[in-house]
Amino acid sequence: MAPTYNIAMVSDFFFPQPGGVESHIYQLSTKLMDRGHKVIIITHAYDGRTGVRYLTNGLKVYHVPYFVIYRSTTFPTVFSFFPMFRNIVLRERIDIVHGHASLSNLCHEAILHARTMGLRTVFTDHSLFGFADAASILTNKLLKFSLSDVDHVICVSHTCKENTVLRASLDPLMVSVIPNAVVAENFKPYSNPAEVARHSFGQDPPPARPLGPHDTITIVVISRLFYNKGTDLLTAAIPRILENHPNTRFIIAGSGPKAIDLEQMVEQNVLQDRVEMLGSIRHEEVRDVMIRGHVYLHPSLTEAFGTVIVEAASCGLYVVCTQVGGIPEVLPSHMTVFAKPEEDDLVAATGKAIAALRANKVRTELFHEQVKSMYSWTNVAIRTERVYNGISGAISEAEFYGYDASNPASWSATRGRSGVQSFALIDRLKRYYGCGIWAGKLFCLCVIIDYLIFLFLEIWWPRGKIDICPDWPRKTVDERREPGVR
Amino acid sequence: MLTTTAHLYIRRPSPTTAEFTVTTRPALTLPLRLALLSLSILRLTLFFVILFTLYTRFLTTSSLHSSPETNPLLLALASHLHTLHLSPAGQALTRLVAPIPAWLLAGISIPLLCFTVAWELHTSESLLVLRGLGIQTSTTGGFPWGSWRPATRFIPTEKIRDVLINEAFRGFEVRYYLVVVVEGEEDVVVVFPKLLPRRKIVEAVWRGVRGCLYEANDGMWYGVGKG
Numbered sequence: 001m002a003p004t005y006n007i008a009m010v011s012d013f014f015f016p017q018p019g020g021v022e023s024h025i026y027q028l029s030t031k032l033m034d035r036g037h038k039v040i041i042i043t044h045a046y047d048g049r050t051g052v053r054y055l056t057n058g059l060k061v062y063h064v065p066y067f068v069i070y071r072s073t074t075f076p077t078v079f080s081f082f083p084m085f086r087n088i089v090l091r092e093r094i095d096i097v098h099g100h101a102s103l104s105n106l107c108h109e110a111i112l113h114a115r116t117m118g119l120r121t122v123f124t125d126h127s128l129f130g131f132a133d134a135a136s137i138l139t140n141k142l143l144k145f146s147l148s149d150v151d152h153v154i155c156v157s158h159t160c161k162e163n164t165v166l167r168a169s170l171d172p173l174m175v176s177v178i179p180n181a182v183v184a185e186n187f188k189p190y191s192n193p194a195e196v197a198r199h200s201f202g203q204d205p206p207p208a209r210p211l212g213p214h215d216t217i218t219i220v221v222i223s224r225l226f227y228n229k230g231t232d233l234l235t236a237a238i239p240r241i242l243e244n245h246p247n248t249r250f251i252i253a254g255s256g257p258k259a260i261d262l263e264q265m266v267e268q269n270v271l272q273d274r275v276e277m278l279g280s281i282r283h284e285e286v287r288d289v290m291i292r293g294h295v296y297l298h299p300s301l302t303e304a305f306g307t308v309i310v311e312a313a314s315c316g317l318y319v320v321c322t323q324v325g326g327i328p329e330v331l332p333s334h335m336t337v338f339a340k341p342e343e344d345d346l347v348a349a350t351g352k353a354i355a356a357l358r359a360n361k362v363r364t365e366l367f368h369e370q371v372k373s374m375y376s377w378t379n380v381a382i383r384t385e386r387v388y389n390g391i392s393g394a395i396s397e398a399e400f401y402g403y404d405a406s407n408p409a410s411w412s413a414t415r416g417r418s419g420v421q422s423f424a425l426i427d428r429l430k431r432y433y434g435c436g437i438w439a440g441k442l443f444c445l446c447v448i449i450d451y452l453i454f455l456f457l458e459i460w461w462p463r464g465k466i467d468i469c470p471d472w473p474r475k476t477v478d479e480r481r482e483p484g485v486r
Numbered sequence: 487m488l489t490t491t492a493h494l495y496i497r498r499p500s501p502t503t504a505e506f507t508v509t510t511r512p513a514l515t516l517p518l519r520l521a522l523l524s525l526s527i528l529r530l531t532l533f534f535v536i537l538f539t540l541y542t543r544f545l546t547t548s549s550l551h552s553s554p555e556t557n558p559l560l561l562a563l564a565s566h567l568h569t570l571h572l573s574p575a576g577q578a579l580t581r582l583v584a585p586i587p588a589w590l591l592a593g594i595s596i597p598l599l600c601f602t603v604a605w606e607l608h609t610s611e612s613l614l615v616l617r618g619l620g621i622q623t624s625t626t627g628g629f630p631w632g633s634w635r636p637a638t639r640f641i642p643t644e645k646i647r648d649v650l651i652n653e654a655f656r657g658f659e660v661r662y663y664l665v666v667v668v669e670g671e672e673d674v675v676v677v678f679p680k681l682l683p684r685r686k687i688v689e690a691v692w693r694g695v696r697g698c699l700y701e702a703n704d705g706m707w708y709g710v711g712k713g
Contacts (some may be wrong), residue, residue: 052653052660065655083658091660467662467685469653 002385003394004474006038008094010111012104014043014061018283019224020307021101021126024156024180026055031381033057036474040092042085044106058472062088066106078446081109082453083461086117090466096388098122099146102129102139102164108146112447115149116454118423120391122384123147124154124178125164127304128325140167141436145443148431151391154178154384156305157326163304173401178383179330180307182314184372186284189316189365190291211294217248217354220293220317222286222308223300225256230299230322235261236343237299239269241350248274248354253289255280290315294364295353301341303327309336314371316364320353322346335367425451488512488521489608492681494690502617504698506691508683509610510627525607533602536595542571542580543591611678613691615698618643621666623677645669649695651688664688664695 009029013021029039034057045051045063053061064084089097097114099107102125111121123146130136147153147168153175155161161175211217219241223229235258238250252262252275259277266275281289286308290296296312298321306327309319313335321327323338337356339349356362390400422428425447432443490512497505512518570576583591609627616622620642647667653660662685665674677691 051655062655062660084655084660087659461659465684466659 002036003389003392004036004038005095005388005392006040006093007032007096007098007388008040008042008089008092008110009098009100010042010104010107011100012044012106013101014041016046016049020180020305023283023307024124024126025100026059027181027183027377028380028384029059030057031377032384033059034378034475035381035385036476037385038092038471038474040088040094042088042106042110060092060469060472064088064106078109078112079450079453081106082113082450083457085110085113086454086457087461087466089114089117089119090463091469093468094119095392096120096122098124100124101126102143103127108142111146111150112450113454115423115428116447116450120388121150122152122154122387122391123150124156125160125304126156128160128163128302129167131167141439144168144435145432145439145446148435148443149428149447150174152176152387154387156180157329159326159329160304176383176387178380178387179375180305180310181375181377181380182307182310182371183377184314184368184375187287187290187311187314187368187371189314189368211357211360213358214247217245217295217357218251218293219248219295219297219320219350220251220253220290220312221297221299222253222281222289222312223298224254225258225262227258228300228302229256229258230301230341231256231258231262233299233301233322233341233343233346234297235265237346237350238262238265238275239271240343240347242269242271242274244347244351245354250275251278251289251293252276253278253281253286286311287315290317293317294357295320295350297346297350298322298327299341299346300324300327306330310371310375313367316367318353318357318362318364320346320350332370334362335370488518488525492609492678492683492687494683494687496690496694502698503615504694505612505614506694507610507612508678508681508687508691509608510681511608511610522607529602533599536599536602538567538570538576539579539583539591540595541567542576543583543588609680611681613677613695615695617698620646621649621695621699623666623675625680627680639675641666641668641675643699646699649692649699651692656682662688664692 007029009025011021011025013019014025015022025041029041032039040060040062042062042064044066050063050065053063055061064081066081088094097110097119099111099121100123101107107123111123114121129139131140143164144167147164147170151174153164153168153170155164155175155177156179158177161172161177164170165172165175221234223231225231234252242248242250259279262277266272266277278289290312294317296309296317296319298306298309298312298319300306300322301324303325306321306325309321309327309330312319313331319331319336321336321338322341324341328338337349337353339345357364386395386400389395390397428447429444432447433440435443489510492508492510495507495509497507499505571580606627609625611623611625611627614622614624620640622638622640624638626637645668647669649664649666651662652665653662661682663679663682664677666677667674678688
């Protein structure tokens with residue numbers, strides 16, 4: 001019988017805020033619950049979304065009341081989260097704490113506290129970072145701190161893995177790559193013209209398929225309009241693309257600080273009839289916007305995975321994207337045209353894509369089935385479950401890390417015999433001490449204080465005084481002989 | 487000790503009535519009664535000592551005979567207080583409080599006075615359920631800020647939309663609590679708001695309330711005894 005776990009997903013980013021990390025956490029949690037695990041989510045409070053909530057399937061969400069500083073990240077209050085976190089972990093009987101997103105302070109704090117409390121921890125990194133500027137250096141140091149003692153790290157792409165290993169000085173063996181997935185059913189290509197007309201925002205006719213030589217090609221861009229999403233590149237490229245290709249138009253969805261630049265560009269070049277700006281749209285509307293187009297343009301400057309291009313391909317769009325980060329790993333080459341992240345190349349690549357579509361050389365109608373067979377959340381959940389098994393010792397070290405790695409001599413001194421990280425305070429301190437000349441000592445101090453707070457909490461709020469939550473009825477999986485009861 | 491952790495008493499005077507009381511008062515044994523009695527005497531003594539201190543400090547300056555008071559009862563009281571004031575114990579107290587500035591003395595003794603009079607050692611909160619009529623919550627104990635009588639609230643049956651258990655963040659923890667959703671009100675009514683008993687009690691009360699309020703009386707009783 002496969003073991004089941006009580007898992008706490010911790011991240012600053014969760015619904016009602018839209019985004020890739022948010023839907024990743026939700027989808028992964030749902031699929032893990034389908035496999036018989038118990039999953040709760042810990043995030044901070046949003047406007048109108050506070051307290052303890054239940055989502056579908058009995059997925060429980062704790063919106064911890066904390067103060068938000070920047071782009072919905074909470075203020076780093078290293079220790080103040082501990083009492084609350086301990087209470088939640090004890091009442092839900094959590095075994096594994098799974099943090100998401102490297103910009104989330106809540107996640108880093110949770111990992112630190114979880115290790116102090118003697119729980120297994122996993123971290124999923126969703127983003128790429130630089131090494132040069134001050135903010136990155138600080139974030140990287142923080143990441144190094146919290147990942148010094150993590151049991152396992154999951155990255156969404158190989159590029160992301162390389163980046164994370166370098167930033168946090170990790171042993172590459174303890175980093176797995178598990179890509180994102182899409183719910184292919186939610187991103188079906190358009191089936192009949194009536195459907196498109198119903199969802200249409202404007203009065204435009206549905207996209208012509210197959211394309212005639214003079215039919216309009218619609219290029220869709222859906223992204224938050226921030227610098228790192230390449231909005232500047234987009235602003236520069238749009239007038240040139242429209243100039244080169246008379247029968248094309250753009251649909252741009254999303255909002256952000258760069259929206260004003262785009263609007264100015266549209267006004268200056270008098271392109272109001274060829275560029276439609278929809279503003280921010282909800283995630284469930286993404287598909288309805290996508291099926292109105294032929295080409296999806298993704299000008300991002302940095303991207304760890306790029307779920308949106310998988311969604312676009314699933315909707316049967318030909319994808320033009322910049323060759324940065326993990327994007328080249330995501331889709332097979334017949335679905336995409338790559339460009340360097342610069343204006344000229346982006347214009348040229350879009351031209352190539354339009355030409356290929358005009359020549360009807362691309363079988364976009366097959367994309368959906370192909371994407372569906374490549375990406376599924378169930379698969380992601382199975383692979384994540386394997387990570388949980390590996391770190392909790394349910395499968396052997398040799399099986400989890402590979403047979404070469406099972407040689408004990410190749411392990412660092414602080415790792416236990418079974419290949420899992422030891423909880424002993426002295427071993428933990430050894431791991432933190434290596435973080436830097438000053439930082440190492442500072443981190444050790446933090447860990448010691450955290451441990452003392454833990455001891456204090458054990459005395460002040462004893463475990464016996466915390467009510468245990470009743471579990472939602474667990475699902476059972478077919479492979480399993482008995483119901484998953486721990 | 488004099489108090490215990492919150493526990494539940496259930497009274498069922500009739501099949502359609504139930505009273506759930508959550509209290510911090512332990513069962514009244516003889517030693518406990520004696521302890522409580524001595525505590526009351528102590529509080530009473532403290533009350534009079536403070537009152538007398540205030541008298542010696544603030545009221546003895548006016549001469550006894552120049553007072554325009556004619557009521558013989560008050561005159562007798564004043565003369566007794568005056569003799570007490572002149573007694574050795576009274577003089578000692580006067581000397582003791584003399585160096586303390588007046589504002590500080592008043593600032594300390596007046597809240598202390600209120601405390602000795604008003605504070606109740608045991609908090610108990612109850613929920614009375616009457617089928618067909620409604621439910622009534624009441625709270626006594628602690629420091630009754632604002633009102634002297636127990637804070638009670640009656641909710642008629644037709645106003646009750648639901649009785650349910652919820653979870654919420656409170657301080658550094660997540661607590662279970664019983665709420666009554668009242669029709670036409672923005673906020674729900676929290677039952678046992680001061681004590682916020684633990685899940686076991688809350689669940690027992692919830693089952694009991696639903697059993698008494700909604701379910702047909704077929705001898706099935708959902709309350710599961712003391713928590």
